[in-house]
Amino acid sequence: MRSPHWPLFDLRITTPRLQLRSPTDEDLADLALLAADGVHEPDFMPFSIPWTEGGPEVAARNVLQFNWRLRAEWKPDDWHLNLVTIVDGAVVGNQGIAGKSFATVRSVNTGSWIGLRHQGQGIGKEMRAAVLHFAFAGLGALEALSGAWDDNKPSLGVSAALGYEPNGEHFAARLDGSGRLLDLRLPRAVWEERRRDDICIEGLEGCLAEFGIID
Numbered sequence: 001m002r003s004p005h006w007p008l009f010d011l012r013i014t015t016p017r018l019q020l021r022s023p024t025d026e027d028l029a030d031l032a033l034l035a036a037d038g039v040h041e042p043d044f045m046p047f048s049i050p051w052t053e054g055g056p057e058v059a060a061r062n063v064l065q066f067n068w069r070l071r072a073e074w075k076p077d078d079w080h081l082n083l084v085t086i087v088d089g090a091v092v093g094n095q096g097i098a099g100k101s102f103a104t105v106r107s108v109n110t111g112s113w114i115g116l117r118h119q120g121q122g123i124g125k126e127m128r129a130a131v132l133h134f135a136f137a138g139l140g141a142l143e144a145l146s147g148a149w150d151d152n153k154p155s156l157g158v159s160a161a162l163g164y165e166p167n168g169e170h171f172a173a174r175l176d177g178s179g180r181l182l183d184l185r186l187p188r189a190v191w192e193e194r195r196r197d198d199i200c201i202e203g204l205e206g207c208l209a210e211f212g213i214i215d
Contacts (some may be wrong), residue, residue: 006071008210010203013130013138015196018123018156020083020095027084029193038116046152047113050175063094063182066173073165076212077101082206085114085127085188092118095127096137103212106142125158132162133199136191144186149179156182163190 003009013020023025023031036056040046041046045053051062070080086089093114099107110131114123134160135141148155171178209215 007203007207010206011083012144012200012202013083013134014200014202015126015130016198017087017126018092018130019086020127020134021068022081023084023088027091028064031067031084031086032063034093034115035063035113035177036060036092039113040116044151045175046149046155048149048172048174048181053175074210076210077103079099083131085112087118090140092123093127095131097131099139099141099211101212102139102141103214106140107145108139108141108143109145110135111146124154125161128162129159129196132186132191132200133196134201134204136193137186137199138201138204139213142188144191145201146184146186147182148183149174151179156184159184159186162186164192165190 007151008022009024011022014115021027035052036059038056039052039059049150050199051066051148052059067082070082074080078100079095079102079117092208093112095112096110098109098111099105102108110128112124112131113129132144133142144164145167146159147154148154148159164186167182167183169182172181
């Protein structure tokens with residue numbers, strides 16, 4: 001174990017195309033620069049919380065503060081793991097996964113973003129597949145939940161390609177008023193049908209307790 005005081009630093013999820021890892025502060029600095037360089041087109045807001053609103057400096061600072069807060073507030077029964085996405089040695093995006101009372105309910109939520117210049121290359125689907133493998137094969141999840149605005153076609157397309165099913169919808173506040181959020185659910189049985197054998201998880205055993213899983 002290389003990081004006994006924060007074993008999550010040793011966690012790695014690797015596919016043939018990319019790696020997800022718990023970010024160091026150096027990784028977060030790169031992630032902040034990526035956010036400052038652009039995450040979406042100016043006329044479209046894909047996030048329920050418009051953290052990119054306000055310009056590059058605001059977006060970069062929000063990335064740092066959000067990730068620092070997740071570390072500080074981590075609890076085994078209420079956790080949010082934010083992973084940086086690495087392609088060819090460079091930080092290209094962020095993949096999150098969260099669980100409340102996970103040891104009991106075995107349900108996770110996921111969310112992600114990719115730097116604008118790296119979009120349209122299939123990275124979003126690959127990093128979601130990686131974190132789903134971590135959830136189901138690594139942590140033993142029974143379901144994965146997600147959602148997106150009804151006009152966020154890239155996110156909805158990734159979910160559909162990975163087998164998510166409709167799970168209701170609701171209206172929520174959006175930057176320019178209210179919008180329709182589509183809720184999605186991926187049951188374990190559906191994931192099992194599409195399970196990949198080319199995704200590797202490293203360093204999980206040393207941090208299972210951080211997710212509330214105790215043998």
